[in-house]
Amino acid sequence: MGKRGEKIQADVLAVLRRRGGPLSAYEVLGALRESHPKIAPPTIYRALAALTERGRVHRLESMNAFIACQCDRHMQASILSICDDCGTVEESVAPDLLEDLSSVAGRSGFRPARHVIEIHGLCASCGA
């Protein structure tokens, strides 16, 4: 992992944190173009992949979007609650639930490696 890559990763993470909510890869790209005018999609995707691998960023599979990890449990699989109205995402961790999930999947000998848990619905303020 050379210096160039790390710099871009830091910038990508800063953008995601500044915005707070989910951003598509191309929205991140747009934001980074202000400082790196010639940056191209693969660079963004690589940075996002590295950040995701390190648990600093979560990928919202059901939205094709990315969000900065909001908690400090960077390596825990998260439960992501997505408000379909205002777009805010809330992150929860529940190790027990993850265990149960793994054991359900494992009933037939399946060996879990990565959990994707996303819940769509309405957040407290939008649902009221």
Place this chain on the structure above:
Amino acid sequence: MGKRGEKIQADVLAVLRRRGGPLSAYEVLGALRESHPKIAPPTIYRALAALTERGRVHRLESMNAFIACQCDRHMQASILSICDDCGTVEESVAPDLLEDLSSVAGRSGFRPARHVIEIHGLCASCGA
């Protein structure tokens, strides 16, 4: 829901069932072109959306692919175990787990509407 749409939905479902595994929308499109040479992407996406809504087909959000529902509990949210090696997908239902998940998400007032639960890993034969 007119007759035209129903026919295409039946054909899409037949293709998914015949193949058994996950197929991208464009793979379905390719298969259907044999019988409907002029069919276009939106038609496929609409049929897939209708089938998904009725629980006959599940969308694999983390793969951008679709698979025929393998169980008879068509309207239950499923837990989909995806083998990253051979691509087979196994479907489980676990209403209790879903409840727990909803209550974790609901701790802050979130109102769940749709659950996406996908587990990547290795199936029994590939993991051995």
Place this chain on the structure above:
DNA sequence: TTGTGTTACGTTATAATATACGATAACAGT
């Protein structure tokens, strides 16, 4: 039957998302 509103359907064009692959740069060991 003919007209009219409503809904679903089809088609074109294009948008949005993602990656294969060859080119380039960095750096360690000589």
Place this chain on the structure above:
DNA sequence: ACTGTTATCGTATATTATAACGTAACACAA
């Protein structure tokens, strides 16, 4: 400095998805 190795880069293109709009089907009233 030269060379091999590895990681990074960007071009070009593949893949996935939908907006927009015209057309066909059907229900129902006149």
